[in-house]
Amino acid sequence: MTDHVSSVQQDEQQYDFFLYGTLCVPAVLAKVLGHKCKNITFQDALLPGYTRHKVKNEMYPAVIDKARTDQLLKDNPPNANEVNTRGTYVKGLSYADVHALDMFEGEEYSRLRLPLQTLSQPANIQELPTELVNPTAREGPAFKSSSVEDEPVDAEKKDMVEGWVYVWAGSLERLVPQIWQFEAFIRAKASEWNDLPEEWFISLPPDGELQPPAIEREGLQGEEEEIEDGDQSKLKGRTAEGFEEFGKGMLKHWAFRPGYVNLNHGSYGSPPRHVLNYMRDLSEEIESCPDLFLRRTYLPLLNETRQKVADIIGAEQGEVVLVPNTTHGVFNVLQNIKWDEGDIIVIYSTTYGAVAQMAKHFADVLPISLHIVSLTFPCTHAEILTATEDVLAQYNKVAIPNYTGQSRAEGKDGNHQRVRAVLCDVLASMPGVLYPWEKVVTLCKKYGALSIIDGAHAIGQIPLDVKKADCDFFVSNCHKWLMAHRGAALLYVPTHNQYLMRTSIPTSAGYESSKYPTPGGVRCWDWASQYEWTGTQNWTPLFSVLSAIEFRKSIGGEQRIMDYCQSLATEGGKRLKKKWGPLTSIMDTKPPSLSVAMVNLSLPHIPAPNDAADQVKQLCYFEEGMYEANCFAACYVHGGKWWVRFSAQVWNDLSDFEYVGKVLEKLCLEIKNGKYLEQKSVKPVSDVPKQDK
Template identity: 45%
Template sequence: MAYKEEKPEFGHAMLKYFALDPSYLNLNNGSYGTTPRPVLEAIRALSDRIEANPDLFHRIDFKPMLDEARSRVAQIIGANRDEVVFVPNASMGVNTVLRNFDWEEGDIIFAFTTTYGSVSRTVQYLTDVPPHPTKCVINLEFPMTHADILETFKQHIHANPAKPNKKRVAVIDGIVSNPGVLLPWKEMVKICKQEGIFSLIDAAHSIGQEVGLDLHKIDPDFWISNCHKWLSARRSCAVLYVPERNQHIIKCSIPTSHTYISPKDRTGPNFVVQFDWNGTIDYSSYITVTDAIEFREWMGGEEKINEYCHSLAIKGGQALAKVLGTSVMDPDGELTLNMVNVALPLPVDFPNMAAAAESMRNAILAKNAFSASYFHNNSWWTRCSAQVWNEIGDFEELGRRWLEVCADIKQQYGFTD
């Protein structure tokens, strides 16, 4: 495998280790991830092994391999192996937790205006159906500081106190999807503990982007992160962390496993086994997380990888803003890890904002490049992901292509400078 070779310097020399079209300008690793070739090779080898004897694999061989992958992930996030299981993606993990609570009228679910769409809709659904817990949405408008976020969070908590014998659950992003900003989620977990609130951390972008995670020390009540975004695993794969003290809350996997035992009949732990097998799936994305971690170790390890990507995000964002003639959302860098948000030179009064957003997406793809674009706080922005194969020149070239897109979009909708 490639990780046995002498590693090249980060930048374009790394592109040979990824299956990207050489002509495609990819600054959107944050959405779907980008699987390295060595991991793809490991998946192909595992797939061949599975197909050679499906019964042997699915009945016997998969379990120790899955346990090893869980062990490796647990080490990275500072957890015990039997506190982590794999699920298809972060949305599934968040849904699993939220749908396992025994909701009552008078319970409160805190979410944010920046909560990821499917998670926000899940909260809405739970409040729409009996017994109708209460939804409390907290408004975040960036740029804003971590201190501002914490103060806003405290204000909403104190304005929505717990009713007698009722629970409160806060769904908190570790790193928001759009804008791609780091929240002070560790401090928010502390606040939740002080206030008697369950903390559910949607850390979709965290593993592989936040260095030195220690969940035992941070101690959230639930934490979910995609391995296919920044940890170099193949999509789709996410890790769900539930500390032992809360595993009784997760009574059932989604879908329900044949190993499900009614809580009234349980005599011991039943958390991990339900997620080991809850229907036939392709286990290769889960099992080859081990290969993804080994590839990252070969590249130099988490600190070296993220030092490069973070520095590139900061410098690349400034370079992109210069080309576009705009500014970065977070000039001080407090909110920025490996994703940077840069304003697009576009009007804010399109007659149909959804149609304009779709036009932007299609137009930048037609330029054989991509970075996520979105509207936030009365401005259009693009979110760029810095990865080990990127260089400053990629941000500058992206800027030139976005300038063409913005000019075309303005002309399409009848705007003149």
């Protein structure tokens, strides 16, 4: 949910809700709440300014406001009198009841407080009129259910109240573009409601015997367990014999301004002073005699750097080259592949923005196409793999490896299209979640597709073994989690695939043409040597990888760093979940499989933005507010709601999560109240830098 109950005396406070779906049936509500509803009153009611719609491929409804209704029904927008929703107004719910309702409704809805019009007097569970016991009784002329929805609402009437409403926060593409009037809704649900056992309507078991139903989104983190608080004692690697303690004491190794709380290491990386000093010294060495360095000294350093990163990812030096960043490396791969007509590139809806646009570019200029696998997180690794294999199996035959053990994509009989390559993240950027990338590679082998792995967030955050994974191409940024200076990245191409990579980007002096061989002798073509000199450049960021690896060893090594960052992200997420209440969710599965050193939480209070322009305004307000508070974490919209991604690093501790969480909650409330609209200057959508870090 994007809002939560904020009350110190949670057990004593009572809440009121407008229910417009299955929960209109008091017996169903009782089953969800787990008690007899004896302290709750019910009233026939109307929600003005909102329309009910069927969720596609489901038998439950959603409501949206007039603005979103106009977008959904753009070809036939309703008039003002049609924008009302009939339902039931309930009063007297406890904090635990609210928790149970949020469990039942799931992650697709935001809870908002909205004005309502009551249509009947309140009645308790023992004295309910027939039409409130079973909403199907509200059908027909006697109750004028649809005509009530079609009447304009007078906001000045004394029967106007306020209540919490579960409003659809997901994509409009998931809703049927037609208003689901109350009569049509209850007719659709009549068989389900009429089949309920009679005792559901006339009697209820004693308190304690009713159990809330299981959450339908099985496999995702639920709220049925007590909300854990972040526990400092569970931080792995915080202390280690012979090494400094991780936490705020490590800040002396970084050049952050005083008091800056950086929970966004994942976007651009943050090199320690050790790396900055190394680069400064190296730069002075270069400038002391540029010819000596650029003609003699640089190449041994380049090969040493390649060997060091190759060791970390489980590769050979001859299979690894250095490039400026992951985007550059992925482009190098896509540019070199000889695409054939009918080839398909598969990406995901969470693929990094620049990489996704890059794939679109190739589909624009070549006779190939793009298939985007749509995912909304949290979802399980099994769901990701199923969605991926569905696409592969749709186009490709199961591949038969040749004598080398490699296979080639082949379209199904009668289909000239085939998936030639799948571009998969190790860890997506926004949201910052772990993909089952190694199993995606296995699926690619099964169907003969090339696996191009975007590991921008991988090296330094998780252990890697690219040989074992057997991917076709792998790219990773060294300036993010490995702590090198930006920008520095590696491109891995196994020996058996290097024939596909005819040139570096840009083409270098190391390129050898088969059509126009270099005069004066035969020079053997070699993939890696082409990257030794792609033009004059500043080598210090690439060579800073050496000092970054050296620094990481000096503070305890790769495993200690990974253990601390991952456990801090986990406990920091729990700490904020406890602070923001059970209505805020951690984007993960159960057991956890998506979070590593980045943890994603839905933001409290804030409704979904109305459109792209509104989203830009809200994001700008978040960013300016965090700059003012001397902190940062990455906020983004996913699945129709606002989330925040926290990147945990060795200089952070749990208090950093508390501070940034407090700042964000304040900003969320201000956005909810419309304060972000008062910003003096917000860039138009077209002028916003196209980043998705």
